[in-house]
Amino acid sequence: MYFYKNEFVHKQDIQISPDDRGYYFGDGIYEVFRVYNGQIYEGAAHMQRLERTASEVRLSLPHTSDEILTILNKLIGHNNLIEGTVYLQITRGEAPRAHPFPTQAVPIVLAYCSEVKRPLATIQNGINAVTQPDIRWLRCDLKTLNLLPNVLAKQAALDHGVQEVVLHREGTVTECSASNLMMVKDQVLYTHPANHLILHGITRAVVLRIAHALQIPVKEESFTTEQLLQADEAFITGTTVEITPILQIDGQSIGSGVPGPTTQKLQAEFERTFLNQNTP
Ligand code: PLP
Numbered sequence: 139m140y141f142y143k144n145e146f147v148h149k150q151d152i153q154i155s156p157d158d159r160g161y162y163f164g165d166g167i168y169e170v171f172r173v174y175n176g177q178i179y180e181g182a183a184h185m186q187r188l189e190r191t192a193s194e195v196r197l198s199l200p201h202t203s204d205e206i207l208t209i210l211n212k213l214i215g216h217n218n219l220i221e222g223t224v225y226l227q228i229t230r231g232e233a234p235r236a237h238p239f240p241t242q243a244v245p246i247v248l249a250y251c252s253e254v255k256r257p258l259a260t261i262q263n264g265i266n267a268v269t270q271p272d273i274r275w276l277r278c279d280l281k282t283l284n285l286l287p288n289v290l291a292k293q294a295a296l297d298h299g300v301q302e303v304v305l306h307r308e309g310t311v312t313e314c315s316a317s318n319l320m321m322v323k324d325q326v327l328y329t330h331p332a333n334h335l336i337l338h339g340i341t342r343a344v345v346l347r348i349a350h351a352l353q354i355p356v357k358e359e360s361f362t363t364e365q366l367l368q369a370d371e372a373f374i375t376g377t378t379v380e381i382t383p384i385l386q387i388d389g390q391s392i393g394s395g396v397p398g399p400t401t402q403k404l405q406a407e408f409e410r411t412f413l414n415q416n417t418p
Contacts, residue, residue: 139216141249146216149185149250157232158246164284167191167228169323171210172377173251174412176220179377181207183340186228191280197230200245213249222253223378227283257379261405264383264397265301265374269363270294270307272312272335281336291315302374307335309362317376318342319384321361321369321392325354328369331358341375348407354400363387371398381405 142152159165169188172179185203190198201209211222231243272278274287292315295303304319305312312330313319318339320329327349332338349356366372370393372384381404383397 139250141247143246146212149240155232157234158161158229158245159214159231159233159240159248160227160283161228163237164282164286165198165282166227167195167281168225168227168283169281170377171224171226172412173214173219173222173224174404176214177212178207178224179412180340180344181210183343187281187338187340188228190221191282192228194277194280195282196239197228197245198226200247206247208375209247210249212286213251214234217251217311219251219253222251223256223362224249229416232268239286254378257382260382261380262315264385266386267302267304267314267384268295268298268300268388269306270303272307274305276334278312278336279332281337281404302362302384304366304384306363309364310360311362311363311366312336313339314374317374317379317382319366319372319374320345321366321373322371322398323365325400326355326357327400328357328359328361330360339377341377341380344411345375345381345404345408348404349413352377352403352407354404367392369393371401373397373404 139146140152169184171181171184185207189203199366213224224248229246231240231245233240233243270291289329291303291305295301302314311319313336317405318329318336320327330336346356367387367390372392374384381401383401384392385395
């Protein structure tokens with residue numbers, strides 16, 4: 139079952155208009171939620187980010203956050219989803235193609251669930267990456283449908299035979315195509331500050347909270363690709379990838395080229411956050 143225009147419907151019964159501004163302009167916003175043991179993980183944080191993005195792009199949400207979470211929980215129930223993701227998208231509505239905000243259009247909500255297993259192999263064994271210029275706009279903090287640069291970046295990674303790209307602006311590392319990036323150097327955890335140049339990842343925030351709890355020093359400071367290549371450890375964070383170690387960047391090993399001790403400590407504690415959440 140899907141949720142579309144205020145109804146729970148089968149996918150084959152959904153009719154999408156070509157006038158949906160999501161198609162013409164990418165004029166919409168979205169969130170991807172993780173579901174562990176049938177429950178949404180960090181739902182309130184995702185809703186806060188959605189509300190912020192909506193407000194920044196001047197899109198009025200047709201439901202309150204509580205109403206949206208209720209809809210998503212019903213969706214999870216209808217689909218008997220235990221482990222997976224929920225995709226939520228809200229476009230500015232349907233109107234003949236013209237740049238100005240339409241006066242009549244009503245925002246359109248689409249949501250559906252996918253059964254997605256935790257990527258345990260890469261979480262344990264790590265991935266490789268290549269560096270690429272970050273060609274995105276200057277509001278990367280907004281989770282909008284304009285993902286073409288991210289799509290191109292991800293494809294460039296696959297074309298190079300690796301799983302992710304490390305994006306940089308004139309040598310300053312920002313994040314990855316669909317995840318945030320952290321590095322460890324001399325026992326200190328570094329990550330780009332949460333400003334307009336990166337998405338303020340929910341997993342990033344959880345990992346920073348865990349690091350504080352474990353008394354791992356954290357510096358939310360930018361660093362260069364050269365500094366990253368000299369790091370002791372590096373990993374990405376994201377709703378679906380959780381904490382995934384990066385072993386090599388541009389063919390060069392990071393640290394000893396295996397998942398590092400700080401990464402593994404954070405991973406173990408991260409697992410506890412969602413195991414605890416779902417303990418009755
Ligand atoms: N950065 C980008 C560009 C992303 O697309 C995502 C997630 O999709 C993230 C970071 C990680 O954010 P989160 O931890 O909220 O999934």
